[in-house]
Amino acid sequence: MRKKLLMILTFIGGLYYFVYWVMPVESRLEDTLAYFGKVTLVIGGFAFLLGVINMVRLHGGKIVLKRPGYHNSVALIVAMIAMTLAELLRFYIKPTPDWVSKAYDLLFFHMRTPIDSTIFSLLAFYMASAAYRAFRIKSLEAGIMMAVAVIVMLGQITVGISLTKWIPSEMLQLQNIREWFMKYWNAAAQRGILFGAMVGALALSMRIWLSLERGSFFDRQL
Amino acid sequence: MKKPWYEWIQSIDRRIIYLVVFVLVSLPFFIPIPLPMDVSEQVQKLYNKVEEIAEYNKTAKKKKVVLFSMEWDPAVQAECWPQTEAMAEHCLTRGVPFILFSRWRPEGPTLAQQIAEKRAKEHGKKYGEDWVNFGYKRMDLPAFLAFIKDIYSQVTKDTEGTPIRTVPMMKHVESIRDVDLIFHVTGSVGVEQWIQYLQPETGVDVSIGCTAIIGPEMYPYLDSGQMVGMMEGLSGAAQYERLVGHLEGRGTRGMGSQNLAHFWIIAMMILGNVGYVFQRRRERLDKQRVEMSGE
Numbered sequence: 001m002r003k004k005l006l007m008i009l010t011f012i013g014g015l016y017y018f019v020y021w022v023m024p025v026e027s028r029l030e031d032t033l034a035y036f037g038k039v040t041l042v043i044g045g046f047a048f049l050l051g052v053i054n055m056v057r058l059h060g061g062k063i064v065l066k067r068p069g070y071h072n073s074v075a076l077i078v079a080m081i082a083m084t085l086a087e088l089l090r091f092y093i094k095p096t097p098d099w100v101s102k103a104y105d106l107l108f109f110h111m112r113t114p115i116d117s118t119i120f121s122l123l124a125f126y127m128a129s130a131a132y133r134a135f136r137i138k139s140l141e142a143g144i145m146m147a148v149a150v151i152v153m154l155g156q157i158t159v160g161i162s163l164t165k166w167i168p169s170e171m172l173q174l175q176n177i178r179e180w181f182m183k184y185w186n187a188a189a190q191r192g193i194l195f196g197a198m199v200g201a202l203a204l205s206m207r208i209w210l211s212l213e214r215g216s217f218f219d220r221q222l
Numbered sequence: 223m224k225k226p227w228y229e230w231i232q233s234i235d236r237r238i239i240y241l242v243v244f245v246l247v248s249l250p251f252f253i254p255i256p257l258p259m260d261v262s263e264q265v266q267k268l269y270n271k272v273e274e275i276a277e278y279n280k281t282a283k284k285k286k287v288v289l290f291s292m293e294w295d296p297a298v299q300a301e302c303w304p305q306t307e308a309m310a311e312h313c314l315t316r317g318v319p320f321i322l323f324s325r326w327r328p329e330g331p332t333l334a335q336q337i338a339e340k341r342a343k344e345h346g347k348k349y350g351e352d353w354v355n356f357g358y359k360r361m362d363l364p365a366f367l368a369f370i371k372d373i374y375s376q377v378t379k380d381t382e383g384t385p386i387r388t389v390p391m392m393k394h395v396e397s398i399r400d401v402d403l404i405f406h407v408t409g410s411v412g413v414e415q416w417i418q419y420l421q422p423e424t425g426v427d428v429s430i431g432c433t434a435i436i437g438p439e440m441y442p443y444l445d446s447g448q449m450v451g452m453m454e455g456l457s458g459a460a461q462y463e464r465l466v467g468h469l470e471g472r473g474t475r476g477m478g479s480q481n482l483a484h485f486w487i488i489a490m491m492i493l494g495n496v497g498y499v500f501q502r503r504r505e506r507l508d509k510q511r512v513e514m515s516g517e
Contacts, residue, residue, distance in 0.1 A: 017364070034375035037361075037368025041376075044362055091383065108332065116296035124483060128243045129236045132490035136498050146495070150488055156434065156457055157481045158257040165258075175260060187441035194442060 014209035228500035250478025268451025276316035286402035292330030298409030304459035304473035305431030357381035
């Protein structure tokens with residue numbers, strides 16, 4: 001029964017937006033759009049809550065049973081509660097007390113921001129090492145790829161661009177060769193990928209709308 | 223046995239590579255490297271669009287507005303921060319009001335708020351009159367469609383908790399059609415939805431500030447004219463800073479590090495391949511020698 005209900009709700013939800021796009025503006029269907037927008041926001045709010053409950057259950061269980069690595073779970077739960085409290089207090093207590101502002105700044109600007117940036121910055125080190133170890137010209141295709149990569153990289157930076165500034169023909173200057181690769185070869189490939197992805201998305205949307213998709217709850221007996 | 227040189231240059235310890243990257247990236251922060259700068263077509267077009275809005279606003283009673291779609295987080299702030307800063311600088315100095323807003327990244331408007339506050343203070347501009355922060359408003363596609371139809375149906379308060387209808391700057395914005403440019407800053411996705419759902423209905427121009435890795439995906443939109451301009455990576459931000467005369471910005475300062483890091487990566491790629499070519503040559507010669515001695 002629950003499965004059928006889900007299928008019916010999914011179909012009606014999809015039907016509304018399908019009809020919205022194909023009906024003329026005069027249909028006044030637009031007037032209901034804001035209402036449905038708010039409905040999805042509320043549903044989304046519940047999804048957030050479910051996520052939090054799920055995380056607390058999973059990591060709470062780990063902490064209670066003292067499973068290996070439980071201290072990471074403690075850090076996660078503490079960080080989550082601290083950040084939520086700091087944000088809520090900052091938003092709802094007006095004027096914001098000094099200690100709340102300080103706690104928020106400490107957590108967001110002096111912990112969360114540098115940690116995130118640092119982790120992502122590690123990529124620069126890995127990329128340098130990976131380019132050195134893995135990028136070998138083992139075939140003609142690999143050779144072409146490397147040549148294009150070098151041109152695009154040099155064409156992206158100012159010193160690279162000035163290397164070929166002396167060439168009288170602008171066409172042969174690095175930044176223009178790079179632009180040519182990006183505008184024509186790259187754009188054509190990207191268009192092809194986009195087109196394929198969109199056809200796939202259309203097929204997937206149809207399958208979800210008509211509840212034909214396998215996996216997730218569709219296969220399960222609810 | 224001592225390793226032949228071509229094998230040695232293929233197996234440099236990765237810690238040495240990391241150390242050199244660290245030194246090269248850090249060095250320009252202490253010793254600034256003066257660099258020549260050319261402005262790309264995409265950056266120039268974006269700049270021209272904002273200038274066009276600024277010219278219109280000089281005489282218009284109802285000003286045109288730029289919406290900053292701040293879909294970035296601290297992970298990509300090396301590129302997205304200077305892009306946002308350069309655009310905020312341009313808007314504030316040329317009298318173009320702007321809105322900060324995000325659908326996916328709660329951190330985006332918070333970081334952008336810092337940028338806007340700093341730039342606004344320097345130019346004597348006021349929150350609420352020259353810029354406003356809608357903050358993070360989680361929106362799925364249906365809510366986003368409703369937002370396009372009626373901004374006020376989905377966003378009721380700014381980050382301060384003030385009803386947005388009472389914010390002085392919002393007198394210029396009755397609907398999304400009064401926004402003349404979307405400036406979407408991102409390290410991942412999202413700009414497509416502005417192009418797919420907003421542009422066909424309203425004709426609002428869309429532009430992007432993105433990490434260099436996302437840049438190639440944007441070329442089909444630039445080519446078709448669906449996107450008016452782009453700031454691609456750190457160099458895009460540095461070019462824009464040059465156009466607006468904000469040369470002390472993070473973009474210009476960061477270009478030194480990027481130049482050196484790129485050269486190092488290219489040098490390492492060449493070094494590895496020189497070793498590889500010579501190793502293969504040596505192996506071929508050894509094989510020939512064995513075959514000849516066998517005969």
